[in-house]
Structures are given as C-alpha cells and as structure tokens.
Amino acid sequence: MEIVLDHVSKTYPGQDTPAVADVSMTIPAGEIVVFVGPSGSGKTTTMRMINRLIEPTSGTITIGGRDALSIDANELRQSIGYAIQQGGLFPHMTVSQNIAVVPKLLKWDKKRITDRVNELLDLVGLDPDQFGQRYPRQLSGGQQQRVGVARALAADPPVLLMDEPFGAVDPITRGLLQDELMTLQAELRKTIVFVTHDFNEAVKLGDRIAVLGEQSRIQQYDTPEAILANPANETVAGFVGQGAALQQLNLMRVRDVDIEQRPTAHESDSVEDFASRIQTWGVILDSRDRPIRWTDRTHLRGVASIADVGLPMGEMVTIASTLQDALEAILAERNAATVVTGPRGRYEGVITIETLVDTIRSLREEHQDDPAISDPGSDSFPAADAESATESPTR
Incomplete structure (x- = not known):
C-alpha cells in the first residue's frame, strides 16, 4: 500500500512550536523508506501519526488511498505492523502468545493461529x-527483536512501522538482524517505514531515505545512491x-556478485564421499540445509561420522548482506572467504576475498574521477588490507 502524507503537522497542547511542521511525502508501495535525523527531530512522531498512535493536528495521511482518519483507530492499528526497540514484548506471555496477540483480536481460529505462529518463527x-514456549526474559536481545518482528507480521499487514528496532543490540547482532529484514522484505514486499539515527543503517536498508531536520522538515528525500552522490545541503x-566512497559498498549486495x-x-x-569432493574445505549442513561447521580433508581422516568433525562457522553473511558486511566478515577472522546463507538460513555458497577485491577496484575506477562520490580519504580504502588477507593460510 502506498502511504501519502499531505501537509501533516503536529503541535502538542501548550506549545507554540510544532513538533512536526508541514510534512508532505509519498512512500511507495512495497518499499523501505527510512526516516533518519538527529534526536528530537520528530521522526518518530511523524511515523506514529501513520497508525494514529499520535493524532495529527492538521494535514491528511492516506494509506492505500484511504484517509487514515476515516478508519477506526483500532482497525487501523491491527492492519499495520509495529516493531519497536527491544521488541516491546509482553513479559507475562510466551513467545507464541506474544506473536498471536493480533490474530486473536481478529478472532482467527486456534489452528490458523498456531500455524501462523510456527510459520513466522521459522521465517x-x-x-x-x-x-515457542519461552518467555521474553529467556531470550537474548537479538532473539527478542526477531520475535518482535514476527509479532508485527502476524496478521500479514501490508504496512510495517519500525521504530529503531535494532538500536539496543550489539553491532554484530544488529548487522544480522538488518540482513534478516532485507531477506524477509525480498519475500514479503511490505511497505516499511523505518526510523533510525544511524545513516549507515539507512543506506543499507532503505530503498529511499528521508533526511529530516528540526520539526521533521525534509532536507532531502531520495535514493541512497542519489544522496551519497549529491547531498542537498550541509545538514545532509x-x-x-567523509566516507562516501566506502559507503558505496553498502549499496551493493552479496547477491549482486x-x-x-x-x-x-x-x-x-x-x-x-565428502572427503573425495573436498579440495580445500567443505561445509557441514544441518537437516534444514543450514551451515553449522566447516572442515577440510585432514579433519575427515580416520573418523566414522561427519557428526564428529568440523570447526564452528565464523561470521557469515546472507545474500541480502552488503559488500561492506562481507568485507568485514572476511577481515574479522583473516579468512579468504565467508559463507553465504539465503532464506531460512540455508546455505547458498561462499564469497571470496578475490571477488571483493575485484569489485572494490571496479568501484574505485568507476568513481575515481567523480568528486561527488569520492573523497580525500578514499586513498585509505581497504583494498590493501583485503589483498593481504589472501595470504592467510586459513580456509
């Protein structure tokens, strides 16, 4: 569903200055639009007016051609998924019960709810x-966020609002959750409004980015490529x-190489049979074709079962990961390649350091004469580090 904000403002009682002033924008159907801006810029307020958790003072918001104010507030919120920081899970409910909240409100039958909960947890x-029967306190931060996303998707809403959902987790988990979201979006094609203060996250996730200033005034609303190439003003x-050249790696996905x-x-x-097929190293999969360990021929000598061998997988990436993610995964352990997973965490293959080096060189050659997307610090682009990793004896 397309979302249109037309001259939307919000002024709280007792205040002369609006928190959000005259915002107009179109959020295309099936795209991720990221609101990015400093704390206090009104980006969360703007997003919450879409599902009427905050009522606009003036202006109109249409969702799929319908005026949001003409829709019963509860009906509207049940048709829009909402994911927040730390999941926002009910602590007294199990994981399954948390995910089932909206389907129960919609009076789905028990079997349909159970099937949907299991489907989403797998997703x-x-x-x-x-x-399914754990409580939120028994989950890690990353697991709580996954459950929060599953709950937001429970009734299969066409629109999903995400308010800094990954802001409270560590950087590695955050990267994995971002990858999961990209993989889910490739399957589901929801209209997603995502709020963050992290511009790198905006570049990685957004089909379009709205850079907001004070009172949510739009400084620039465009694709990540266009914003990186031509910032509209000093705020943007x-x-x-200074890392615009390096951020070009955030615009390419592992699936693109x-x-x-x-x-x-x-x-x-x-x-x-496994040993006979291995030249350098191979990947051991679980029953769902997810990579769990890697091994080489020396590990397989004299063993009776593959279950008895192998070393834990290091950092992995998904087909939705950026090339920046892949580069960091390889350099973190000084390996010559990193494993790539697809939907449901299934094995897809590996991306090698040689592939990344070739891509980095191509990007630099393409942009070296373009001052709009290269910067004085681009000489520190990590191609040299990447090449040195090929000398590593590991994997």
Whole structure:
C-alpha cells in the first residue's frame, strides 16, 4: 500500500512550536523508506501519526488511498505492523502468545493461529519447538527483536512501522538482524517505514531515505545512491560524512556478485564421499540445509561420522548482506572467504576475498574521477588490507 502524507503537522497542547511542521511525502508501495535525523527531530512522531498512535493536528495521511482518519483507530492499528526497540514484548506471555496477540483480536481460529505462529518463527530463524514456549526474559536481545518482528507480521499487514528496532543490540547482532529484514522484505514486499539515527543503517536498508531536520522538515528525500552522490545541503552532507566512497559498498549486495560453491554434506552422509569432493574445505549442513561447521580433508581422516568433525562457522553473511558486511566478515577472522546463507538460513555458497577485491577496484575506477562520490580519504580504502588477507593460510 502506498502511504501519502499531505501537509501533516503536529503541535502538542501548550506549545507554540510544532513538533512536526508541514510534512508532505509519498512512500511507495512495497518499499523501505527510512526516516533518519538527529534526536528530537520528530521522526518518530511523524511515523506514529501513520497508525494514529499520535493524532495529527492538521494535514491528511492516506494509506492505500484511504484517509487514515476515516478508519477506526483500532482497525487501523491491527492492519499495520509495529516493531519497536527491544521488541516491546509482553513479559507475562510466551513467545507464541506474544506473536498471536493480533490474530486473536481478529478472532482467527486456534489452528490458523498456531500455524501462523510456527510459520513466522521459522521465517525469522527461530525453531518453534525450541522457542515457542519461552518467555521474553529467556531470550537474548537479538532473539527478542526477531520475535518482535514476527509479532508485527502476524496478521500479514501490508504496512510495517519500525521504530529503531535494532538500536539496543550489539553491532554484530544488529548487522544480522538488518540482513534478516532485507531477506524477509525480498519475500514479503511490505511497505516499511523505518526510523533510525544511524545513516549507515539507512543506506543499507532503505530503498529511499528521508533526511529530516528540526520539526521533521525534509532536507532531502531520495535514493541512497542519489544522496551519497549529491547531498542537498550541509545538514545532509553532515550525515553522509567523509566516507562516501566506502559507503558505496553498502549499496551493493552479496547477491549482486559471484557466489562460489564449496562441497557440502549432512552429518548422516558418507565421510569417504565428502572427503573425495573436498579440495580445500567443505561445509557441514544441518537437516534444514543450514551451515553449522566447516572442515577440510585432514579433519575427515580416520573418523566414522561427519557428526564428529568440523570447526564452528565464523561470521557469515546472507545474500541480502552488503559488500561492506562481507568485507568485514572476511577481515574479522583473516579468512579468504565467508559463507553465504539465503532464506531460512540455508546455505547458498561462499564469497571470496578475490571477488571483493575485484569489485572494490571496479568501484574505485568507476568513481575515481567523480568528486561527488569520492573523497580525500578514499586513498585509505581497504583494498590493501583485503589483498593481504589472501595470504592467510586459513580456509
């Protein structure tokens, strides 16, 4: 559903200055639009007016061609998913009960609710049998966020609002959750409004970015590529910073470059057959084709079962990860490649340091004469570090 804000403002009682002043924008159907701006800029207030958690003082908001003010507030909120920081889960409810909240309000039958809860837990990478009956306090921060996203998607809403949903987790978990969201979006194609203060996150996730200043005044509303290439003013340039050249890697996805293959086997497969197919190293998969360990031929000598061998996987990326993510994953452990997963965490292949180096060189050659997207610090682009990683004896 397309969302249109037409001259929307919000002034709180007793205040002369509006918190949001005259915002007009169109959020295309099926895209992720990211609101980015400093604290206090009104970006969350603007987003909450879409589902009427905050009522606008003036202006109109239409969702799928319908005036939001003409829709019963409860009906409207039940048709819009809402995910917030730290999941916002009810502590006295189990994971399954949390996800089932809106379907129960919509009076779905029990079997339909159970099937939907299990489907969503699988969708966000949590085993229903293992996690369904846990309480939020028994989950890690990243797991809570996954459940929060699952709950927001429970009734299959066409619109999803996300208010800094990954802001309270560590950087590694945050990157994984961002990748999960991109993978989900490739399948579901929801209209998503995402609020953040992190411009790198906005570049990674957004089909379009709205850079907001005070009172949510729009400084620039465009694609990440256009904003990186041509910041509209000093405020936007401040968000872009000095790393515009490096941020070009955030505009390309792992799926956009060559993904190589390594031999794979399940734990019940033949040791001899697996060893015969390995030249350098191979990947051991679980029953759902998710990578769990890696091994080489020396590990397989004299063992009776694949279940007895292998080393834990290091950092992995998804097909929705950026090339920046892939570069960091490889350099973090000084490996020559990193494993790539797809929907439901299934093995897709590997991306190698050679592929990244070739891509980095191409990007630099393409942009070296374009001052709009190259910067004085671009000589510190980490190609040299990337090349040095190929000398590592690991993997």
